[in-house]
Amino acid sequence: MTNVNDSTILERLGRLDTCAVSDSLDKLSLKGTVTGLSPLSCLAKVYGRVMTVKLVKADEVSSRGTPAPHLGARAIEMAQKGDVIVVEQRTGIVAGSWGGILSTGAKVRGIAGVISDGLVRDVDEARGLGFPIYARGSTALTARGRVAELETGGTVQIADATVQTGDYVIADGTAVVFVSASRIAAVLDTAEQIAARESIMSKALMEGMSITHVMGADYEEMLKR
Numbered sequence: 001m002t003n004v005n006d007s008t009i010l011e012r013l014g015r016l017d018t019c020a021v022s023d024s025l026d027k028l029s030l031k032g033t034v035t036g037l038s039p040l041s042c043l044a045k046v047y048g049r050v051m052t053v054k055l056v057k058a059d060e061v062s063s064r065g066t067p068a069p070h071l072g073a074r075a076i077e078m079a080q081k082g083d084v085i086v087v088e089q090r091t092g093i094v095a096g097s098w099g100g101i102l103s104t105g106a107k108v109r110g111i112a113g114v115i116s117d118g119l120v121r122d123v124d125e126a127r128g129l130g131f132p133i134y135a136r137g138s139t140a141l142t143a144r145g146r147v148a149e150l151e152t153g154g155t156v157q158i159a160d161a162t163v164q165t166g167d168y169v170i171a172d173g174t175a176v177v178f179v180s181a182s183r184i185a186a187v188l189d190t191a192e193q194i195a196a197r198e199s200i201m202s203k204a205l206m207e208g209m210s211i212t213h214v215m216g217a218d219y220e221e222m223l224k225r
Contacts, residue, residue: 006049010082012188013047013168016195018175024191025177032178034159037115039173041103041126041133046113047170050163050178051079054151055089055097055118061148071149072102078153081110084169086178088156089118094139095146096121103131115169115176117158134171 013021022033053075075085085106089097098114100122106114113132114120119139126133153165161178163169168179179187205211 009168009184009188010048012192013170013184014045016170016188016191017045018170018172018177020191020195020198021170021177021179021187022175023194024187025179027190027194028183028186030179030183030187032161032180034117034161034176034178036136036159037117037134037171037176038137039132039134039171040120040123040138042130043173044113044130044132045170045172046084046115046132046134048082048084048112048168049080049181050086050165050167050169051075051083052152052154052156052163052165053085053087053149054154054156055087055091055143055147056150057091057093058143058145058148061150069149071143071147072098073105074149074152076102076105076109076111079106079109079111082112084112084171085114086156086158086163086169087114087116087118088158089116089147090157091147093146094119095141095143096139097143097147098133098135099143100125103129103133107131113171115158115171117156132171134176 025032053072087097097116097118098120103126107129116135119137120133120135123138155164163178166181168184170177
């Protein structure tokens, strides 16, 4: 999953926050910002390349006649150190899409964190590990007999964002933002420009400039330039 430019891309992405990246997507007329996935185990910024897991109703997999692997296990084995595992669980069934043993396995492998468009289990265990999990919420209900893994490493839907393995993600206390691999360079360029301008505005406030002046036309027109 790595390429010659990946380390530079990750360094640049790690210096940003979700708001700057989201504003960049807006300016470029791209989608990718997801609201409502909150940090459950620890408040740590997570960023990296994506490894996907798609979950469906358990009977959709069992009807194929082949046993489903334990959800998430293949993703841990396939992912590279620093990757972020992203789980689609949009079945409407209340069940865990991630759990404590998986968190331990991912932590040992150097996975940066997990983002689930669903519910997760064993939050306290992940907190003890210092392993970041972003999700819709938590539940003690097991996935067994309820949901199962359909695919690892393919395309998933997280809210209204279509995400593929190899795309990029950044998550912090504000939101989760996905960026396609094909647009990451342009998004980073624009996000860095936005972040730099906001830094100048913050400095002006610290030096005594009025908030009305700083938050005037320059701020309002920033994404249009």
